[in-house]
Amino acid sequence: MTHKIALTAILAVLATNAAFADVVIQPKTGTHPTENCAGNPIGDSTGDAVNYRAVWDENVYQFTLDPKHYTSASDNTGSGPNPGEAGTSVIYEKYGIGWFKTGNTTTRVVSDQIEVSGEGKNIVVPEYDGYGFGGYFRCKDVSGDTDCEQIITSTGFLQNNALNTLTSDGTLYAKWTANEHTITYDCGTGVSGQHPSTQSESIDFNGNWSGIPNANSISNSGTDANTATVTGCSKEGWHPVSWSCVYDDSGSTTLTIPESGTTLYNVDDNATCTLQWERNNITLTWDPDNGNTMADTYCDYDTTNGLIIPANPEKTGYTFMGWEIVD
Numbered sequence: 001m002t003h004k005i006a007l008t009a010i011l012a013v014l015a016t017n018a019a020f021a022d023v024v025i026q027p028k029t030g031t032h033p034t035e036n037c038a039g040n041p042i043g044d045s046t047g048d049a050v051n052y053r054a055v056w057d058e059n060v061y062q063f064t065l066d067p068k069h070y071t072s073a074s075d076n077t078g079s080g081p082n083p084g085e086a087g088t089s090v091i092y093e094k095y096g097i098g099w100f101k102t103g104n105t106t107t108r109v110v111s112d113q114i115e116v117s118g119e120g121k122n123i124v125v126p127e128y129d130g131y132g133f134g135g136y137f138r139c140k141d142v143s144g145d146t147d148c149e150q151i152i153t154s155t156g157f158l159q160n161n162a163l164n165t166l167t168s169d170g171t172l173y174a175k176w177t178a179n180e181h182t183i184t185y186d187c188g189t190g191v192s193g194q195h196p197s198t199q200s201e202s203i204d205f206n207g208n209w210s211g212i213p214n215a216n217s218i219s220n221s222g223t224d225a226n227t228a229t230v231t232g233c234s235k236e237g238w239h240p241v242s243w244s245c246v247y248d249d250s251g252s253t254t255l256t257i258p259e260s261g262t263t264l265y266n267v268d269d270n271a272t273c274t275l276q277w278e279r280n281n282i283t284l285t286w287d288p289d290n291g292n293t294m295a296d297t298y299c300d301y302d303t304t305n306g307l308i309i310p311a312n313p314e315k316t317g318y319t320f321m322g323w324e325i326v327d
Contacts, residue, residue, distance in 0.1 A: 058095040060108045062169045065089055065136055065152075067126035069176040073141035080176065086126030088156075091172075098164050099151065105169070114158045122156035126174060134175035135159065142175040181270050183245075187233035188275040237301030238277040245273040279303065286323070288313030 067086045068078035083089060092103025092110050100110040101123060115121040125133050134142070136152035150159045151172055233240065247269040279300040286294040290313055299307035312320045 057108050058097055059167070060103045060105045060110055061093045061095070061166060062103065062105050063091050063093060063151075064171045065091065065123075065126075065174070066171050067128070067174045069128060069131060070140045070173065073139065075140070080128040080131070081126055086128070088123035088125075091123060091152075093164055093166055095167065096164060099158055099162065114152070114156075116158050116160055121158075123152065125152075125154070125156045128176055130179050131176040132179055134177055136172040137175055138163075138170070138172060140173045142173070183270075184272045186272065186274045188235075188277060191233050191235045191275070191277070233275055235277050237280050239280055240275050241278050242276045244276050245271045247271045279305075281306075286310050287326070288315070290315040 064083055065088055066083050067081045068083070069080040070078045080086075088101065091114065092100045092105075094100060094103070094108070094110045097110075099114040101112040101114060103110040113121070114123060127133070133154050135150050135154045137148045137150050139148040142148050142150075149163055151162045153159050248271070249269050279302065282299055282301055284297045284299065284307075286296070288294055292313065294310050294313070297308040297310065299305060309323075314320070
């Protein structure tokens with residue numbers, strides 16, 4: 001008698017997704033065959049056909065979590081913490097099943113599943129001073145790449161609909177967003193206009209800041225200038241010289257006004273900056289109207305500080321009566 005043997009397997013799974021684990025032999029009678037076809041035909045005592053089916057175990061893949069901050073896909077250096085220095089460093093994918101905190105790619109054993117929510121179902125996320133963590137992605141440059149799949153959220157949970165059908169070990173890359181800080185400006189006391197036209201601005205952490213709003217509008221000099229302005233701020237007879245800035249967490253500092261706005265400061269905290277003023281130094285020109293010349297003298301605006309009045313001039317046939325201001 002000829003005995004038929006039928007073997008079935010899921011070929012798609014065989015190709016990429018799982019490791020062959022064992023063969024389950026299921027004769028109709030439920031007895032395990034002890035001989036091969038050279039003896040009694042494999043099967044039950046009645047000689048009926050026997051069906052065989054392959055058994056598979058899903059592969060386990062290891063993914064390194066890279067917490068560095070990269071500025072582009074071609075950035076091979078990055079900044080911030082190195083892999084293994086911040087937060088969870090490795091996670092595992094069991095093909096078609098999910099993501100796990102612990103795993104073994106050889107024995108294909110995994111445990112402690114990462115889920116979309118739930119107490120203890122997330123990983124430990126990294127920290128980087130001045131930046132907010134945005135999750136782990138499959139590609140390095142996540143600044144707007146819509147094809148870059150997210151696996152882990154900013155809070156360390158599994159992203160909804162995250163892929164679990166990856167078929168090789170790999171690396172997942174952190175996304176970082178610079179914290180935004182607000183610089184608020186105030187014109188200071190005794191000033192026309194209590195706020196400059198740029199009352200505040202938001203600047204990324206370590207972003208460039210000129211230290212002043214509209215730096216090029218500053219006027220510090222002029223032979224007849226009794227006013228000097230930073231856009232929206234003016235104080236007759238005074239000129240602005242610096243901002244006194246109080247930072248939320250790191251105290252106060254004084255930033256000198258740059259002439260062209262090219263001096264830059266790194267911003268790492270919110271701040272309120274109040275404009276500081278100095279009196280204009282006025283040049284006094286004396287004309288004795290007698291054919292002679294007299295040296296100029298100087299004084300601070302609206303005060304006698306530094307004021308020197310020259311000796312009374314002489315002119316034949318005249319009596320000196322004093323000085324008058326000439327336009």
